[in-house]
Amino acid sequence: MGEEMIKPYGDTLNDGMVQLSFTLPVENSSRAKKAAEIYVSRLNFEDVSVVHARKIADNFTYFVVYARAIPILDYSTVKAPEFKIKPMDFYEINEIIKIKLHRPLTVVGATIGSDAHTVGIDAIINMKGYDQDYGLERYPEINAYNMGAQVPCEELLEKAIDVEADVILISQTVTKKNAHIRNFSEFIKLLEEKNLKSRFLLIAGGPGISNDLALRLGYDAGFGPETRPSQVASFIVTKITEQKSAKRKYDGDPP
Amino acid sequence: MGEEMIKPYGDTLNDGMVQLSFTLPVENSSRAKKAAEIYVSRLNFEDVSVVHARKIADNFTYFVVYARAIPILDYSTVKAPEFKIKPMDFYEINEIIKIKLHRPLTVVGATIGSDAHTVGIDAIINMKGYDQDYGLERYPEINAYNMGAQVPCEELLEKAIDVEADVILISQTVTKKNAHIRNFSEFIKLLEEKNLKSRFLLIAGGPGISNDLALRLGYDAGFGPETRPSQVASFIVTKITEQKSAKRKYDGDPP
Amino acid sequence: MAHIPLNTKQIDRLKQLAKEIADQVQTFISRHSSVSVERTILRLYGVDGVDSERTPLSNKIIDKLKKKSRIKSGVSRFFAGAMLASGRDVQTTAELIDQGKIELDDLSRFSHADILEKEKELAQKAAAALDETRKKKQEKLKKYPSPQQPWRYLIVATGNIYEDRIQAKAAVSAGADVIAVIRSTAQSLLDYVPYGPTTEGFAGTFATQANFKIMRQALDEVSEKEGRYIRLVNYSSGLCMAEIAACAALEDLDILLNDSMYGILFRDINMKRTFIDQYFSRLICSRAKIIINTGEDNYLTTSDAIENAYTVTASQLINEAMAQKALLTADLLGLGHAFEIDPKIENAFLYELAHAQLARQLFPKVPLKYMPPTKYKSTDIFYSHCIDTLFNLASITTEQGIHLAGILTEAIHTPHMQDRYQALCSVNYVFNVARELGKEIEFRKDGFIAKRAQQVLDEVEPFLEKIKEIGLMEAIAQGKFANIRRPVDGGKGLEGVFEKAVDYSNPVMEQLEQEGGIHG
Amino acid sequence: MAHIPLNTKQIDRLKQLAKEIADQVQTFISRHSSVSVERTILRLYGVDGVDSERTPLSNKIIDKLKKKSRIKSGVSRFFAGAMLASGRDVQTTAELIDQGKIELDDLSRFSHADILEKEKELAQKAAAALDETRKKKQEKLKKYPSPQQPWRYLIVATGNIYEDRIQAKAAVSAGADVIAVIRSTAQSLLDYVPYGPTTEGFAGTFATQANFKIMRQALDEVSEKEGRYIRLVNYSSGLCMAEIAACAALEDLDILLNDSMYGILFRDINMKRTFIDQYFSRLICSRAKIIINTGEDNYLTTSDAIENAYTVTASQLINEAMAQKALLTADLLGLGHAFEIDPKIENAFLYELAHAQLARQLFPKVPLKYMPPTKYKSTDIFYSHCIDTLFNLASITTEQGIHLAGILTEAIHTPHMQDRYQALCSVNYVFNVARELGKEIEFRKDGFIAKRAQQVLDEVEPFLEKIKEIGLMEAIAQGKFANIRRPVDGGKGLEGVFEKAVDYSNPVMEQLEQEGGIHG
Numbered sequence A, B: 001m002g003e004e005m006i007k008p009y010g011d012t013l014n015d016g017m018v019q020l021s022f023t024l025p026v027e028n029s030s031r032a033k034k035a036a037e038i039y040v041s042r043l044n045f046e047d048v049s050v051v052h053a054r055k056i057a058d059n060f061t062y063f064v065v066y067a068r069a070i071p072i073l074d075y076s077t078v079k080a081p082e083f084k085i086k087p088m089d090f091y092e093i094n095e096i097i098k099i100k101l102h103r104p105l106t107v108v109g110a111t112i113g114s115d116a117h118t119v120g121i122d123a124i125i126n127m128k129g130y131d132q133d134y135g136l137e138r139y140p141e142i143n144a145y146n147m148g149a150q151v152p153c154e155e156l157l158e159k160a161i162d163v164e165a166d167v168i169l170i171s172q173t174v175t176k177k178n179a180h181i182r183n184f185s186e187f188i189k190l191l192e193e194k195n196l197k198s199r200f201l202l203i204a205g206g207p208g209i210s211n212d213l214a215l216r217l218g219y220d221a222g223f224g225p226e227t228r229p230s231q232v233a234s235f236i237v238t239k240i241t242e243q244k245s246a247k248r249k250y251d252g253d254p255p
Numbered sequence C, D: 001m002a003h004i005p006l007n008t009k010q011i012d013r014l015k016q017l018a019k020e021i022a023d024q025v026q027t028f029i030s031r032h033s034s035v036s037v038e039r040t041i042l043r044l045y046g047v048d049g050v051d052s053e054r055t056p057l058s059n060k061i062i063d064k065l066k067k068k069s070r071i072k073s074g075v076s077r078f079f080a081g082a083m084l085a086s087g088r089d090v091q092t093t094a095e096l097i098d099q100g101k102i103e104l105d106d107l108s109r110f111s112h113a114d115i116l117e118k119e120k121e122l123a124q125k126a127a128a129a130l131d132e133t134r135k136k137k138q139e140k141l142k143k144y145p146s147p148q149q150p151w152r153y154l155i156v157a158t159g160n161i162y163e164d165r166i167q168a169k170a171a172v173s174a175g176a177d178v179i180a181v182i183r184s185t186a187q188s189l190l191d192y193v194p195y196g197p198t199t200e201g202f203a204g205t206f207a208t209q210a211n212f213k214i215m216r217q218a219l220d221e222v223s224e225k226e227g228r229y230i231r232l233v234n235y236s237s238g239l240c241m242a243e244i245a246a247c248a249a250l251e252d253l254d255i256l257l258n259d260s261m262y263g264i265l266f267r268d269i270n271m272k273r274t275f276i277d278q279y280f281s282r283l284i285c286s287r288a289k290i291i292i293n294t295g296e297d298n299y300l301t302t303s304d305a306i307e308n309a310y311t312v313t314a315s316q317l318i319n320e321a322m323a324q325k326a327l328l329t330a331d332l333l334g335l336g337h338a339f340e341i342d343p344k345i346e347n348a349f350l351y352e353l354a355h356a357q358l359a360r361q362l363f364p365k366v367p368l369k370y371m372p373p374t375k376y377k378s379t380d381i382f383y384s385h386c387i388d389t390l391f392n393l394a395s396i397t398t399e400q401g402i403h404l405a406g407i408l409t410e411a412i413h414t415p416h417m418q419d420r421y422q423a424l425c426s427v428n429y430v431f432n433v434a435r436e437l438g439k440e441i442e443f444r445k446d447g448f449i450a451k452r453a454q455q456v457l458d459e460v461e462p463f464l465e466k467i468k469e470i471g472l473m474e475a476i477a478q479g480k481f482a483n484i485r486r487p488v489d490g491g492k493g494l495e496g497v498f499e500k501a502v503d504y505s506n507p508v509m510e511q512l513e514q515e516g517g518i519h520g
């Protein structure tokens, strides 16, 4: 594949047009506007138009800016880990579990840490599901446990061991001060301490999660906004059937 | 004055938070999101969050991004030419013309080129004025001629010579493809050709004009959005009385 | 639907006054023609193309006729003669005239009857062409159903027709029902129609027949894809009002900006020229089923929207009366108005509702063209987006016809692709969540809104009486509309106006007039 | 004002049902107390401060009492005894207890009458403190008039009280009337009130008495500057409901988030604990003239806003009934609801108007707390801004009391300074241009809106009947609210609940109850 040089687009290819808005900790004045212009030019823009400047507090000015971005990106060099999983529907998924695994799958999910947001994990696990797509509880071939929110890592792990889970689903919504990263990592650390890292298929999810980020954090996959349960189930089934054919290995305590 | 290092402000000093939105000429996908992230990082940002990505046409994706800008600007080094003119009101201005000049001032204004926007120049010249501030026509000590829009440069200059204008006011609203810069410069060129550059006080105005830009284009001042007529009149009176004390010189054709 | 109690007697009086005003102007119009009307006849006869300097053939032929001082008789007769002389097709004949190989004003060789017959033949072909576009559009409307009103109208304005095409398709996929290609700045002052596909406009793309074709084809493709008929708009007001109408008809356009006064007030085009041109242009629109959009919204950019609301209503009534003379049926009458009240005014939204509802009730059957806020848009795009959102609500609540989407960057630049998308997100959201709000609410009797609507009507009546008294031309000269004064013999294009000689003929006009309005 | 015809008999029936439900719960409440009620008594007596591990003195003393298994008699009597023993002021006495220098449960040295008298004295001082804050606020309201409703309510949530102060002032200068400092994530699960000025919260700033003071002072400054009284809000629902109410009263706060069920449903706090705590906290609010805000809006984040609208109304009725038991007058009752309908639903805005108008008419005198759209906010901030704009319109049209500004970045982050500014631009714009829209319109009789409101009421009635039958606790256990099930003895904080012994005393509660509601 050849080069594919791209720039932002306003109304003409490669015009580089970008809209910005930000606040600077200075009083509004011609000098403040100039500062905004200079600042944006340091961000690798040219033709900087500070179209709006307005005092919004003592010593703070809010700006709206349009400017042309200078960098050119070769899109052919951009890589992002996409799922190469074939999306399946409710019926296909149950069928495959029945035929290939000969036993139901067990899934445990929770929102860990002090995060109290359950709607995301509920959307994946609870009967009702999300966007007209049934939740995992509804799958006859899946045993799903939803522990809700504010669940300590230890408790989640205990439950997973208890019910002999195949998969652990973890949700995080609060991202402020990287709370989600801290919590996701804490769970991985706990697993590592107990030598249980490869016992479970580990799936992360939440509005601030991408597959990319999840892999970096040590999870097997990550699902972001608008995820439908069947996507998650497709991933689970594909992975677990793969693992089965490659014979499952435990590197921790004996089964 | 010491250094004053500034960065954009979201909710914590120097957090560098900036909001961006732009469109890239690629289909929406994980790779497109990654490209947006990489692109924004090339614009000297870190912690890039591509919070929204959406297909808006075949092969075009629209993004909303929040990210932290890296550059730090020393605000103490930022200079912008501000008017050092004392703002006066209607009565003061008329009074000064009477006392210091002993004759009324003559002003000619127009929107030049193919630009048909008159509301801006009308706001400055016509009786009614702008934002509760009388227009120049209302000043007993000012003779104001408003030629309207779509006026060719030659016609405007002719009129100015004709009525022995002290001041020429030029408005430009259309900025697309730098139409305003071309038109403003054309008038300056015409004056230079005729050796009349310093015969008039030259004032530019319009939504895309700053004093800074006007000076660079060879005008004596530039007025942007929200200008009130009395600000323009204050500038005119101050400049002309200054010139008077410094004796007016013509560098072109004799009076 | 929400309703304001209005006095039907008063409405009848207003409509009668408007008709009388239009009658006076019509008397003037019928005695005159213009170079651009004549060029239009040539275009409808089939004359096309430009010379190496890109001057249109139609212009060159009319200029020749003018030079020969034969213009007062109209071009039709002479061109018919030339056709007889050449014995060739229209285009070849025109080229032969241009090359000086046929003498344009030499009619002596043919009988009056032969010429008349040729003229009739040419006029019939012209009318047939207009009938054909009408039918073609009606066919398409059967295939792809017309979206429900208010139609979502979006502009494109890159200057490059090919770039515009991309933008237009994007807008349609986000929900646009109507695409308008904004003309290049000041094209309306050109006394000819530019030619060919163009890529170099300023804040707009030249209106050319080729550009019309390119865009219409693109929209046909998306109509198919989206399963709804997408209308195409361009501008005809200006020095080439009727010619552009002809080009638009030939390329199956659906809507033309076409106002009887816009050019006069906002382009300083001579008023005689404008009145003459608009009449013929509208006859063409009527036959080709092109909806016209009038420009009352513009008044509120130069004068205050509350103070001068009555001028908008008065102008709508006059535009309606003049359009009726040109045989336009109600379904083709996109009378304009706008949401332009200073948002600093308390209850501004109530005023807007009153004005929009008044227009709705005064003209219950027309596809009202509702213009978005522009004048009080801020460069703070977030704030501007809010204003547009309430505009969208006013539109759906008062059941407007053609809804020009407000754009959050209005005070900054002609829209970028994403600006249009964002605008449509707001329109789509509001139209969906408030779809039947108009049906749900009543305005309080004797409330603010009802009183305000009545007040506007009460201001219209003496205003129209005054105009009737002094005549529309004098009224415009006195600055009664949009606070702009235009002398009767001032402005551009007067030199192109002439009084018809006794032997003047415009068989196209005659045929359209005689065959009357097309219904259904 | 716009009006929906409702059946007053039906409304009376609903209010009666709610009262009966509250009566049942009240029977339970009056037989129980909790550790946090006891800590509140200490705080109101004047106990303050923390030890070197930042454990509050009030917690330490109650823990001591618990360890000695004397908690069932309540702390008041023992503390009064300790006061007699120490002969010192409250704080010193508390410190002496903490240091083990005074034995807390040794009451033998003093007569019953002396202890009773001491208790009375302490309770009177407590009540006087609550009276003082009430009067102080009334004084300020004379100096700086209260802004007209809907009040513009903005949140700050940086985690750092000093940064919050900057944000709050900015919001006020852009038009905010009310500032709420969002609590640090999960503070409601702490069984103590953190201490001192804090700078390290997560997505919120800790609710501490010192933080209250810092923010109240900042707002006093801006009230002065802006010439209008700016109200301060914090949260009390959680494990320290009554204690936070006490701290808030002592620092002149104006509004507390205080719901009888929120903690149960959304924080998994034990329901017995919550019902006990909310009662005492509300008695305090009543005396200190703190407006309470209830949390029905939250139901719609986990259950559907159309399907479960009746649960919101039912909960408002129950919250009202329980608040009346705690002597809260209508002007202090900020019943909650929200604009949370899926914008993909056709006529969603009509549903919203119906729900908002219904709340307005069912509770005509209360300052309704109207929550903005949150659940269907998009990360497309421009689109989200449109939704907020219609929310603002619904609010002004139906004359809501406390208007939480919707923020365009709701689906992304806690608001930045400019987000708040942009939100206020929309609120200010809409409130101004549609100020009297509610007065101008009527909803069509038998129209969609009227029918929808009636339908909700018709769903509320059997629902309340069912709850009355099984009891509120069982109803919650069955997941009747917000689709969340909470077992009667599940959740956090049950260990802090105890049955009152025969010699139990809470003289503060007694005095507040006896002296009744404060009017005016």
Ligand code: B12
Binding pocket: A109, A114, A115, A116, A117, A118, A119, A120, A121, A123, A124, A130, A169, A170, A171, A172, A173, A174, A175, A176, A203, A204, A205, A206, A207, A208, A223, A224, A225, A226, A227, A228, A232, D157, D182, D183, D184, D185, D186, D202, D203, D204, D266, D298, D301, D302, D374, D375, D376, D377, D378, D409, D410, D411, D412, D413, D414, D415
């Ligand atoms: C509902 C809600 C609440 C409810 C939660 C009720 C409940 N039981 O969940 C209540 C009102 C209780 C609440 C409280 C708070 N909230 Co809240 N809340 C929201 C809100 C409005 C919607 C979230 C939601 O339900 N989305 C719908 C679901 C379906 O989407 P989702 O979570 O992204 O889930 C999808 C995918 O991400 C994925 N997914 C999610 N998890 C998982 C897991 C797995 C394994 C997989 C495969 C997929 C997956 O699949 C789902 C379906 O597609 C958001 C704002 C918004 N509009 O996003 C704020 C928001 C998330 N809340 C926020 C905050 C700060 C709070 C508080 C901390 C505020 C405070 N200080 O009091 C509190 C405390 C909460 C706490 N301790 O965690 C912030 C977070 C800021 C940040 N980026 O850190 C937000 C963004 C609001 C804001 N702008 O301030 N909140």
Ligand code: B12
Binding pocket: B109, B114, B115, B116, B117, B118, B119, B120, B121, B123, B124, B130, B169, B170, B171, B172, B173, B174, B175, B176, B203, B204, B205, B206, B207, B208, B223, B224, B225, B226, B227, B228, B232, C182, C183, C184, C185, C186, C202, C203, C204, C266, C298, C301, C302, C374, C375, C376, C377, C378, C409, C410, C411, C412, C413, C414, C415
């Ligand atoms: C009103 C208006 C029109 C009216 C003009 C009527 C008239 N007689 O003026 C009509 C409808 C005719 C019109 C037409 C067009 N318009 Co126009 N119009 C506007 C609009 C809505 C408002 C402009 C305005 O009146 N502002 C109010 C005045 C008071 O503000 P102001 O001009 O900034 O003036 C102040 C200061 O700048 C200063 N000032 C201005 N001039 C001077 C001069 C001096 C000497 C001094 C001291 C000060 C001064 O003082 C004034 C008072 O404070 C703007 C959008 C917007 N909201 O800004 C678009 C806008 C300016 N128009 C635009 C365009 C493209 C056009 C068209 C070219 C579109 C087309 N292709 O058909 C046409 C053709 C016009 C042409 N040939 O020039 C674009 C320009 C894009 C760009 N940046 O280049 C805009 C921004 C809209 C858009 N987003 O597309 N327009």
Ligand SMILES: Cc1ncc(COP(=O)(O)O)c(C=O)c1O
Binding pocket: C183, C184, C186, C187, C188, C189, C235, C236, C237, C238, C257, C258, C259, C262, C267, C293, C294, C295, C296, C298
């Ligand atoms: C009726 C009408 N015609 C034409 C135009 C535009 O014409 P021009 O190309 O002259 O700007 C407008 C602009 O709004 C209009 O309202």
Ligand SMILES: Cc1ncc(COP(=O)(O)O)c(C=O)c1O
Binding pocket: D183, D184, D186, D187, D188, D189, D235, D236, D237, D238, D257, D258, D259, D262, D267, D293, D294, D295, D296, D298
């Ligand atoms: C009534 C009520 N109390 C408290 C809260 C917040 O409590 P927490 O700090 O537990 O998130 C809310 C949140 O919206 C609420 O509605």
